[in-house]
Amino acid sequence: MIKKYLLETGFIFSIIAGSLLSIQASEIVCQIKNTEYESLKKSDSIPIFPDLVYEYKIAELNNLTPIELEYNDKVRRYIDVYTIERREHLAKIIGLAEYYFPIFEEALDKYNLPLELKYLAIVESALDPRAISSTAAVGLWQFKINTSKMFDLEVNSYIDERCDPLKSTEAACSYLQYLYRIYNNWQLALAAYNGGPGVVRNAIERSGGKTSFWEIQPFLPEQTKGYVPAFIAVNYVMSHYKDHNIEPVRPDYIFIDVDTVKTTKAVSFQRISDVIHVPLETLQFLNPSYKQDYIPKMKDGAVIVLPKEKIKPFIKNEKVIFDDKIEVKDFHDQVADAGEKNGKVKIVHEVAKGEYFHKIAIKYNCTIDDIRTWNSLPSNDLNVGQLLDIWVTPAMANRIEEEKLQPKQQRDSTDRYIYYTVQKGDTVWSIASKFNCRSISELKEENNIVDETDLKPGLKLKIFLNN
Template identity: 45%
Template sequence: MKFRALLWIMLFWSVQLNAQRRSYIPSSRDTSVKLLSDDPISAALDSLAFLKLFDNVKYTGEFGRITIPGMNSDSVPVFEASVIADRIAKLDAQSPFKLIYNDEVRAYINMYSIRKRNQVSRMIGLSELYFPMFEEKLAKYKMPLELKYLAIVESALNPAARSRAGAQGLWQFMYGTGKLFGLKVNSYVDERCDPLKATEAACLYMKYLYSIYKDWSLVLAAYNSGPGNVNKAIRRSGGKTNYWDLRPYLPRETAGYVPAFIAAVYVMHYAKEHNLHPIMPRAIFNEIDTLHIRRRVTFTQLANVLDMPTEDIAFLNPSFLLEVIPETETHHVLTLPRSKVATFINNEETIYNYKLSASARTDTASINQALPKVRIHTVRSGESISMIARKYGVTVAEVKKWNHLKSSQLKRGQKLKVSSPYKVQVQEVVAASGASNSQSTEPTPAETQQANNQNDNTAPKAYVTYKVRSGDTPWKIAVNHGMTLNEFRSLNGFGNKTVLKVGMRVKVKPKK
């Protein structure tokens, strides 16, 4: 009997000890402490669900996929308070911030590690894009690198985040504060959304706040609510300068700000232990580069010539409000994937000329040859979804919708349904600059035969001739007429080394 009692006691303490180390719950169980229903920190996390940069991407990155033996990929670990408190104490010992553990911090840890796990996985992926940039600027100003986690609390690392009060960007600058620290805002450009410039301004602002309070927790509070509210809280508290003593006197939103910051520091350090893994965006920091440009260009021009989705350009350049980079006497900074930088440099004039050709005046003589409403396009080697969309005069989104595609990746031989909204036209184009007409409106019999012999005989095939001008290149002519370089060469029987001569007539697609 005594032996049985002893056995039960040993079993009880074994279970308790194991629970203290780690326990698991199904994803559907809610163990979080309730936060404010309109909590802006939670709202910032929710905004990540709408970033198209995460469409159809998988768990990747330096964190690895499964790190705890015996744990399923969808397991949600829950740790005892003593375990989390011990971990935070270790982080505190290595940080200039006062990192503590209490119920308020626990509530935000539960939000990050349990309730909003999918959003946090995206945020971890974004951290690999933005944290190297943040660390570089913080090191420049000799500031604690932990301040990079402030952007998690402010925007969940969403560069397009906008608060109800009107704060914008990764660092959530209000209009007045942004202007005070050199961020320009006009109809075309909002530098509060520029990751580099806003990070520089955030460092200057936090350095200024630290010169006032000499306490990083108060810097966080002042960054969120403004130094006026912190000064008021200090007066109302009788002159106290400890954040936790001031907390009852701070605005409601700021009261949760430092707990959320501590929770963010903890979760980012212990993501593996909580089975949190990054969902990576399509571009990471070491795969992008910047260029200086002065002339006006639209995201559509860049997308068409560089053959990349417009939403990718918009994500990398969130400060341009209308998807237009305006002309300037100094320069604007354009961010692109590194693989596209050389293409831009080598074809910069072509990109600008693409704009000019798009704004040309057209006098159109139409051949009212109605096309079938729905056709089947067979994907050829080297074709992208944006090329196919341009070919039929539709959008990438429409092609995806008609074919129930979740990503832009295509395979050679894949069949796509395409419904083209236009009729075949033969156009006479007069350049916007007033140049004389250089295109014949009559396709020759040879051109008609060439059109009928193309591999994809379901597509509209009417061609015109174009007279080569000084400065023309095969790439420039192809882009100006909505063609790929290979299409242009194939249509005219040109090889890679064919040299164009001024006055030569070549075959091109008519402009729609």
Template identity: 45%
Template sequence: MIVLIFRSFIISLLSSVVVAQSTPGATSKKSIEAFNELGYASVFSDQRLPSYAIPDSTRAFKYDSIWLEKLKETRSLFTLIHDTAGDNIEKKVNKELLIDRFERINQKTPFQIAYNPILEREIAKYLRGDATLIRRMLQVSAFYFPLFEQILDENDLPLELKYLAIVESALDPKARSYVGARGLWQFMYSTGKSFGLEVNNYVDDRSDPLKSTKAAAAYLNQLYRIFDNWDLALAAYNSGPGNVSKAIRRSGGYTNYWNIRPYLPKETADYVPRFYAILYLFEHAKEHGLSAERLERTYLETDTIHIKRSITFDHITEELPISKEQLEALNPSYRMATIPYVKGKDYALRLPKALIGDFISAEGEVYALAKKQEDASEKPLAALVSGPERLRYRVKSGDALSIIADRYGVSVKQIRSWNNLSGNVIRVGQRLTIYPRRYPKS
């Protein structure tokens, strides 16, 4: 089993998958406080299972817990993405200073960044009022940006595109827009499916940081190949390439974003300026008094385990010292707090490194709990589902289609259809095919 340390929010580009070995009778619940004097924690108090003991630094586990709490707090920021930042922040922006700073940013990026009053107003919005959004983004970006940068680099894309996820979702993998877009990169259902993201009742890859970032990189690459201009590619990411093409036509053929901006949907007209405002504020956060709470470690150690049957987060929390909220932060792509088991699919559970051994130890109990709950659920009555799917009925004296239909819980029209009858006339001894919904008691 390989346990990986990765410098991005809970997802490793090179993460290995651990296939858990069931150990019946092993200790099921472990206390996080069971640390020894050397500062390391054995994940087992039961010494009968030395092969599953995975030591973890107590300090590292403490940091992981802090990060999980920070990620839970971020869930509330999606609705604040249009709000402002402020308190002890420089509220006024010197125009000449902005011109100089944008010129320097432009020199090191492939974007066409230059000062204009629209950008100044957008920056000013974030430099007023509550500092919650920008400061929290500065902090939470420590999880996601290493992952984003690696995938963007692998696809030869500008690393500054990582800021797009802030504009899209405020770095909330569970974010959902009013039109139904989901995840860090806000994919609509059809667009996500076209880039290989699985979406069903239990799994939504749009909320998976790794898979959705790869899909976003592929989509952005495609848009840039279409327009050969990053401003237009960004606009197309927000509103679709069709709307950008329409704006180009309506403008008389201009291809500079600022020239076609009046012809774009209002949301898209604000989208690119907002992206550049976020880029600017991250580049010059210190100069504006923006800073995040400093944490000693900016990564979270986790690994994955293939499950052997469908289980819920409640089943896991019953046997492991982890909360449902933490499981949701670690496994954002699972809907309904359920990890399904489907043959041929690689659905896996992600846990903090320190709890990998705990799960392997308690795997039997987790599955037993899931089975017990399943067995206790109400089942269909045997009388309603047993018996042949089709029966051959012999017509008796006094029978009529309406009497036979009522006896077996079907309609006259159905009996006529099953037997190719043109009318309601039947004769004694005639055999009829019936697909009953119920059976007579006698």
């Protein structure tokens, strides 16, 4: 009887405590919404809220989705990344969502999947359809080439359907549906989407059969460990970005502003641009699956996405657009066109130790003649620290910006490291592999290594061990 009384009392107490916590969180949220603090009234301020507020708001979001959303310090870290460290980048993502989310939502609804899965593409690619990861995963949904074959996504020298918003989203929906069927748990399905089904199965076994993401998290690869926390954080920031004084940066076109035409003939983006006066960068943005800015002749025809107001001019001028008499550029034409900027954006590159013209040209997909023309250079001499204007495609510019904004992994006092003396024949890659380092770039940055020439026998390296 006493045991029963204690259990019932404890149960009642837990209900009361939970209610009080909910009321307290609600009151804090209301206070913040109604506060007159000048820092929150200024549009350029960066509000930072107590943990309880984030927990309350994420709990509200959790009530509206079958995907479990919960708050902890790992989720908080990603919220801070998006709302503090990468505010400008998030503003662009929010704008791009107006173009891509209608596509995602239609496909997710068709497959009867949770609509919140649309946020997964932000974690995967930051809504860049031409995003390429360090492991060669491509597109909005980051498919590797072998995985893409499972879903009949065509990849050839001219076309990469991993970059096609419609077709890649269909593939992602099919894959997510399959993964959920395996685990019957959305957090595990998301982890498997990132790391692969085998990785999650192994983590479950190593954990002793646990089936909670947070319990198997220590047994997952580093990238997959942060995947679900990042997804939860994105759910929050996309729902509450206004609370953080973030204004969307909208693209020139959103979903309702475009339409499609179909063609069975080959044509270049440049030709379409010249005839109907659509900027090359607009064609690249709307048609990311055409790798060479060229639409090849296809048996079943090819789809071209255009601004709505350019559909009629395109149809009216088809004979001119598809004129077969247009000459193909040769080597001399390429040299004469060195320094072309049409459809490109400018970035600034600082010459590092060990860099030379060919290395820089290869890095930015251009030529030495391009670099010399852009910078009015009379010779091939370069100096360390010299600043060069480089014109790249918008997709490459986005990737470079992503790399700059990538948050560095946080270290704490529990991180273990050793000192290693470089031996003859060692390379950065071989050392990173030998000690299972988190990444080659981290090893190089930790030891101020610019390139392999800095790696001399006898040099002592500080190496953090991947626990």
